[in-house]
Amino acid sequence: MRRARLRISVITALTITLLITLVGGVAHTVMTHAQDDQVRRELRYGAARGGLSSPPVCTWLYAPGATPLANAPAGFPVRADMDRARRTGQAVERTVRRNDTVYLVRTQVRTDGELVQAVFDMRFQLADRRYLWSALGVAEIVGLIAAAVTGAVLGNRAVAPLAEALARQRRFVADASHELRTPITQVYTRAQVLSRQAADEDLPARHRDGLARLVGSVSRLGEVLDDLLLSASLAADPARRSEHRHVELVTLARSVVAEESDRTHEGGLTVVVNGPSYPLCVDGIESALRRAVGELLVNAIGHTPAGGRIEVDLARTGGTVQLTVADTGSGFEPAEAELLFERFHRGDGGGRYGLGLALLREVIAHHGGTVAATGRPGCGARFTVRLPECVSAPVPDPAQPVTAGRS
Known part of the structure; x- marks a missing residue:
């Protein structure tokens, strides 16, 4: 607006x-x-x-x-x-x-x-002639002032209906997502219980598979609702300064990798976190940044075949904190690099689509950062996030070694 x-x-x-x-x-x-x-x-x-x-x-x-x-x-x-x-x-x-x-x-x-x-x-x-140009200069200044006032008035009147419509749309999305969260959580919990009971009882395999798919579908539906709630929240209140805290990204990245350890082990993937021993702090909302890093990791896991490798690198570069997630997965066409961040985009090969990457860019932009993607078909993908570093972050000691974690 x-x-x-x-x-x-x-x-x-x-x-x-x-x-x-x-x-x-x-x-x-x-x-x-x-x-x-x-x-x-x-x-x-x-x-x-x-x-x-x-x-x-x-x-x-x-x-x-x-x-x-x-x-x-x-x-x-x-x-x-x-x-x-x-x-x-x-x-x-x-x-x-x-x-x-x-x-x-x-x-x-x-x-x-x-x-x-x-x-x-x-x-x-x-x-x-000089007097004429002087008069034109004065008229130009007066005209610019009048144009600024007129433009502001016209802009407010022209955009007001659209702004109101967007505000109503955001409220609807937030309210609907919030109201749906409780019943979906109940359905998800009930589906998990039924799935566990089915594993203990002598049910046909097709019924057990159906319950497992139901649990997965409800889980993904809950994730979409969470994405919609976060997107609506950022759009409704872009500042949200009261929620900003110093967030240490190295610790956050290791925590996100640990949370996804079951999924990476099931997929036979190796995940390595490379980061300095000193903290890399940014100013922001921890839950939103955790969701953004989690989206990058989940995206890499979902497109990396068994036996593949995912590397999460963190470093300080020129007053910014850089977080890179690189995988050895299916990759994508270079021409699709920007399209990946569009909502529900699906590439030619059917990969990398949905609300997650679009929301990721919204979160990073909300924190004053940028995100970019590079890759080639069959050669993996690399997503790079850059965020402004906190001014109060400690200066690193060059003699300290770089540590790495594995899951």
Whole structure:
């Protein structure tokens, strides 16, 4: 919503600015042409008929043997033009910059054979043009202020209905997810009980498999609800500063890996955590960051075949904490790197899809960080998260060794 309001304000400001600039450019062009035409008419009249002792306003006349007026500008007449006009009999016009101003000079032979050079001082015309640009500058500033106010008002009015609709949608998602959590938890618990009872009783294998799939489906449904609740919570209150704490990522990563140890052992996977012995702290919501790291690990587990390897690396790089999860799984097409973070995206091979990675990016962006993915088909994938490091985090001792954990 803020981006939409800002975009409307910027577009309004640019529109008003362009209009003022266009009007100013047209006014300047018209005034310049009108002044030039008037100056040339006066110059030609003065050169053809003006009296040497009483020339037109802003004009000085020079002729061989005539004494210039006392207030005549220095540096005139232009001898080269007089020689050329005398030799060719053709009038010569040029613009001369002298004495911090501009002069329009015309040299010609009059009908009575007298050689005359007329010099017109354009300082007043140039001053009028400068005044015009100054007025346009003031109008531009006033226009920008008016554009900012107008854009803010238009932005608020234009975006208000959409903002209200989105707020209602978020409230609905949060309320629905919250209300569904309890019955789904009850269904999940009951399904687990039935699955355990089925294992102890002499039930057909297809019934036991059906109960196992039911438990898995209900578990995934609960995870989706948790994702929706977290996403709605972040969208409804992006700041949530009261919940921010210093979170130590090395400990958090090891804890997440330990929580998934049963799944990694069942899949025959090796998971290694490489991190420094000193703490790497970030400012954020621990539960959200735990969910983000867990999503990366679960994603790697789900796409790494038996006997594969997953590495979780943590390091400090230029004021940020970098967490990388790399696997030896199926990988993905490089062109799909950004599409992976879209909600419910499924790649060509059917891998890496759902709400999790989209929510992961929301969580990381909420904490002021970035997440990127790289990979190739059949060569595994690498997800890199960068988060701003806490200012109060201790400075590491370079002599301390790097430790690694295995699950």
